[in-house]
Amino acid sequence: MRSKYIIGGIIIIGFTVWAAISFNASLTPYVSIREAKQAHKTVQVKGERLDNGYFDITTKKFTFKIRGEDGEVLTVVYDGAKPGNFDQASHVVCVGKYENGIFHAKELLVKCPSKYQPEGNNS
Amino acid sequence: MIIGITATALTFIALILSIVAYYLYDRRREASLLTFARVAFYTASILIFFQAGLLMYGILTHHFEWIYVFSYSSRDLSLFYLISTFWAGQEGTFLLWLALGALYGFWIIKTRKEEEPLVMSFMLMVLAFITIILVRKNPFEYVWQVNPASFPPGVVPPDGAGLNPLLQDPWMVIHPPILFAGYSATMIPFAFAMYALIKRNYDTWVKPVLPFAVFAGLLLGAGIILGGYWSYVTLGWGGFWGWDPVENSSLVPWLFSLALIHGLLIQQRQGGMKKTNILLALLTFVFVLYGSFLTRSGILTDFSVHSFGKSELSGYLIGLVLFFFALSFLAYLFRINEVKYQPVYTDFATRESFLNFGILVLVLFGIFIFIGTSWPLISGVFKSKAESFATEYYNYLAGPGAILAALLIALAPILRWSTSSWDKMRSVALHGAVSLIFGVVVYFLGIRQFIPLVIMILALFLILINGQITIKMLRKKNYAFGGYLVHVGVGLMLMGIVTSTGYDRKEKVMLPQNTPQKVFGYRITYLGQRPGSDGKNRVMLDVDGHEEMAKFYWSDYSQAWMVGPSVENKWIQDLYISPIQIIPADQTLPQGERLTLIKEKKIPYKNFFLYFKGYDMNAHQMGGEDIVLKAIIDVYNENGKLIGEIRPGLQMHRNRKAVEPVTFVDGKSKVLLKSINVENRSIEIVISDGDAAKDNPMVGKEVLAAEVSVKPFINLLWLGTILMILGFLVALYYRFERR
Numbered sequence: 072m073r074s075k076y077i078i079g080g081i082i083i084i085g086f087t088v089w090a091a092i093s094f095n096a097s098l099t100p101y102v103s104i105r106e107a108k109q110a111h112k113t114v115q116v117k118g119e120r121l122d123n124g125y126f127d128i129t130t131k132k133f134t135f136k137i138r139g140e141d142g143e144v145l146t147v148v149y150d151g152a153k154p155g156n157f158d159q160a161s162h163v164v165c166v167g168k169y170e171n172g173i174f175h176a177k178e179l180l181v182k183c184p185s186k187y188q189p190e191g192n193n194s
Numbered sequence: 195m196i197i198g199i200t201a202t203a204l205t206f207i208a209l210i211l212s213i214v215a216y217y218l219y220d221r222r223r224e225a226s227l228l229t230f231a232r233v234a235f236y237t238a239s240i241l242i243f244f245q246a247g248l249l250m251y252g253i254l255t256h257h258f259e260w261i262y263v264f265s266y267s268s269r270d271l272s273l274f275y276l277i278s279t280f281w282a283g284q285e286g287t288f289l290l291w292l293a294l295g296a297l298y299g300f301w302i303i304k305t306r307k308e309e310e311p312l313v314m315s316f317m318l319m320v321l322a323f324i325t326i327i328l329v330r331k332n333p334f335e336y337v338w339q340v341n342p343a344s345f346p347p348g349v350v351p352p353d354g355a356g357l358n359p360l361l362q363d364p365w366m367v368i369h370p371p372i373l374f375a376g377y378s379a380t381m382i383p384f385a386f387a388m389y390a391l392i393k394r395n396y397d398t399w400v401k402p403v404l405p406f407a408v409f410a411g412l413l414l415g416a417g418i419i420l421g422g423y424w425s426y427v428t429l430g431w432g433g434f435w436g437w438d439p440v441e442n443s444s445l446v447p448w449l450f451s452l453a454l455i456h457g458l459l460i461q462q463r464q465g466g467m468k469k470t471n472i473l474l475a476l477l478t479f480v481f482v483l484y485g486s487f488l489t490r491s492g493i494l495t496d497f498s499v500h501s502f503g504k505s506e507l508s509g510y511l512i513g514l515v516l517f518f519f520a521l522s523f524l525a526y527l528f529r530i531n532e533v534k535y536q537p538v539y540t541d542f543a544t545r546e547s548f549l550n551f552g553i554l555v556l557v558l559f560g561i562f563i564f565i566g567t568s569w570p571l572i573s574g575v576f577k578s579k580a581e582s583f584a585t586e587y588y589n590y591l592a593g594p595g596a597i598l599a600a601l602l603i604a605l606a607p608i609l610r611w612s613t614s615s616w617d618k619m620r621s622v623a624l625h626g627a628v629s630l631i632f633g634v635v636v637y638f639l640g641i642r643q644f645i646p647l648v649i650m651i652l653a654l655f656l657i658l659i660n661g662q663i664t665i666k667m668l669r670k671k672n673y674a675f676g677g678y679l680v681h682v683g684v685g686l687m688l689m690g691i692v693t694s695t696g697y698d699r700k701e702k703v704m705l706p707q708n709t710p711q712k713v714f715g716y717r718i719t720y721l722g723q724r725p726g727s728d729g730k731n732r733v734m735l736d737v738d739g740h741e742e743m744a745k746f747y748w749s750d751y752s753q754a755w756m757v758g759p760s761v762e763n764k765w766i767q768d769l770y771i772s773p774i775q776i777i778p779a780d781q782t783l784p785q786g787e788r789l790t791l792i793k794e795k796k797i798p799y800k801n802f803f804l805y806f807k808g809y810d811m812n813a814h815q816m817g818g819e820d821i822v823l824k825a826i827i828d829v830y831n832e833n834g835k836l837i838g839e840i841r842p843g844l845q846m847h848r849n850r851k852a853v854e855p856v857t858f859v860d861g862k863s864k865v866l867l868k869s870i871n872v873e874n875r876s877i878e879i880v881i882s883d884g885d886a887a888k889d890n891p892m893v894g895k896e897v898l899a900a901e902v903s904v905k906p907f908i909n910l911l912w913l914g915t916i917l918m919i920l921g922f923l924v925a926l927y928y929r930f931e932r933r
Contacts (some may be wrong), residue, residue, distance in 0.1 A: 074541070075541065075542050079550065082558070083558065085563070086558045086591075086594070090255070090592055093586075093587050094587050096580060097584040097585075097587040097590070099581075099584055113584070126774070126777075130701040131704070131899070153774065154754075155754035155755040155756055157754075178584075
């Protein structure tokens with residue numbers, strides 16, 4: 072009887088501790104571009120899209136520039152495909168790390184102006 | 195459209211009348227009240243089916259003056275996708291929920307007379323709430339009522355806004371209805387739990403509710419799996435699961451429904467778990483509502499790749515969640531202390547304690563996914579800035595979660611109910627040995643990391659044990675094997691997930707047109723683009739001699755380039771090719787010199803002279819709309835001697851131009867015809883720098899940039915999902931038959 076509760080308790084505590092550790096490790100705070108340049112860790116930034124970006128055939132990476140609300144400009148290099156609606160985006164959210172003058176993005180989230188969505192489309 | 199809107203309003207009234215009558219009947223037991231309640235419910239159902247039929251009719255006959263038809267469909271859609279327009283928008287999915295809820299109502303009236311009054315009144319309460327939302331946002335409203343600024347009254351728009359191209363996929367025709375059937379099915383255990391609380395029937399509700407819990411688990415599971423498969427074959431990001439809020443908000447209730455099924459099994463067997471089961475039934479449903487609030491209210495727009503618009507309905511959705519949350523928890527708190535505690539027997543090595551651990555793992559996993567998905571909201575309340583986190587969080591959780599789950603699923607069947615004993619352990623020694631040997635084999639095949647290796651071993655172990663039981667029972671024609679078959683499916687899914695996501699290989703490649711490239715041992719050739727019959731360009735590929743197709747096209751609707759992968763299923767792995775970008779030939783020259791040539795004039799280039807003679811118009815006329823135009827250019831050396839002729843071409847392909855470069859007389863540089871100016875009788879050409887162009891196969895060719903990946907043994911995952919669904923069906927049949 073007792074051993075069952077001990078095991079159950081271990082599962083709960085173990086899982087919770089493990090979840091808390093994993094959670095802390097994957098937290099990516101939303102910061103301004105100026106802060107991102109000093110952060111030395113994975114952060115999330117949002118900025119106005121400044122160009123259509125460029126997919127480099129040799130490095131196979133996608134490079135573009137954004138400008139944050141603080142006016143700072145950031146060069147972002149994304150190791151992946153150019154998002155399909157990139158050219159229509161007003162803002163881009165990038166998750167990644169700033170190193171040697173370049174923001175290496177692991178994830179991109181493209182924010183499109185809502186006028187492209189037809190009236191009442193929320194699905 | 196006044197008939198449609200009236201029908202919605204009348205539905206609400208009929209539902210309220212039915213709820214009240216059912217409730218009064220439950221108090222007073224007057225037969226006339228029951229008759230009234232049923233008649234009111236039948237009336238509501240007829241109205242609901244009428245609205246559903248009307249909406250479908252409007253979609254199929256292009257009634258673009260109705261806001262819903264205008265917003266989600268257009269004339270160019272095939273019948274197939276016109277049907278799926280029905281659930282492309284919120285109002286349609288709510289209507290679908292109502293229609294399914296009405297069907298479930300008939301089912302309850304037919305089969306559960308005993309619990310009917312209260313179960314029905316709670317189910318109808320949910321439907322009534324949804325009807326309020328539909329009254330507020332009605333699919334039958336005229337476009338000029340909703341948006342008078344853009345639509346003159348009385349004028350039917352000639353065409354609709356169209357259906358999101360991502361939804362124009364065969365899997366999208368069946369995925370939403372099944373998932374919604376699952377969502378609405380969680381109403382039934384919820385209503386039974388409320389019945390149990392009000393009637394103080396903490397024991398007798400278990401038997402009738404179990405089949406419905408299995409039913410909800412089946413549909414939610416099937417819906418989630420179909421969604422994952424759709425994502426894999428349509429979206430082209432390479433996976434079937436991305437821990438997106440939309441996915442998580444259906445996964446959490448599914449995990450809770452599975453916990454509920456296991457809890458009910460224990461209670462049916464030996465009476466314990468009373469409080470937990472009621473709580474699980476309530477929570478499963480509350481999580482469904484919470485999920486639809488998260489994904490429909492637009493609250494997560496900054497955190498999800500799904501593009502939700504801001505919705506004017508968030509207030510109603512919050513109301514929906516809070517109302518049923520408050521209702522269930524007040525009822526729970528009022529009654530729960532009087533539930534007589536009956537301990538679940540008992541010792542460690544029993545079937546029930548392992549089932550308990552299993553429930554614990556499912557619930558914990560569900561709760562931590564719930565916390566993660568809600569984190570933007572939680573942190574928004576408690577911290578100054580909303581935080582986000584990487585989805586790796588979920589993967590970290592999934593590893594240990596899978597190990598625990600696999601271990602429990604493997605061992606539970608060899609333990610006895612209520613007697614603590616490991617005596618059957620010896621009978622599975624062989625299974626254990628085989629699994630360990632398998633572990634050694636896969637270690638040498640490349641699975642070297644600890645967690646994946648342990649999952650593989652335990653997965654085989656559980657498959658062998660549960661599979662053996664399944665086969666034994668099947669031989670004896672004992673149809674109670676459904677659960678074991680589900681577990682075999684889960685084991686296969688675990689294996690497939692480990693191999694296909696943990697040990698996939700991917701590479702970004704450049705595929706110059708008509709130039710074979712070796713990628714992961716496959717010979718892949720990019721053949722070019724071909725316009726599809728539906729106006730969407732296909733990317734034609736040749737893989738080891740057979741033709742494959744991916745999609746890459748511009749969508750006006752989404753204002754984006756849409757990508758669809760080519761997925762070639764081989765026995766042991768999938769070859770997954772997802773286009774990234776198509777680089778036109780004139781952009782793949784490294785450094786080139788631009789020259790304008792005027793007809794019949796000698797233009798110097800380096801130590802040559804180029805003389806543009808004219809066009810070779812009838813080069814070849816490829817089928818129908820393709821025209822190839824070639825410029826004839828004579829090349830003279832510095833002494834004025836003719837040393838050669840080049841004919842760079844331009845291919846017109848409907849409205850798309852493609853260049854056909856040629857090699858210059860030096861044998862190294864590429865020459866490309868860039869544009870033609872008829873008025874000035876001139877052409878523009880680009881000659882690339884010789885040495886840079888020499889050995890580069892990409893120069894002057896159209897290049898497809900693509901991500902190519904191989905996903906080993908992903909078929910194990912699909913096979914597992916099929917067995918899991920089959921197992922659920924068997925369990926469902928068994929549970930209903932036995933009742």
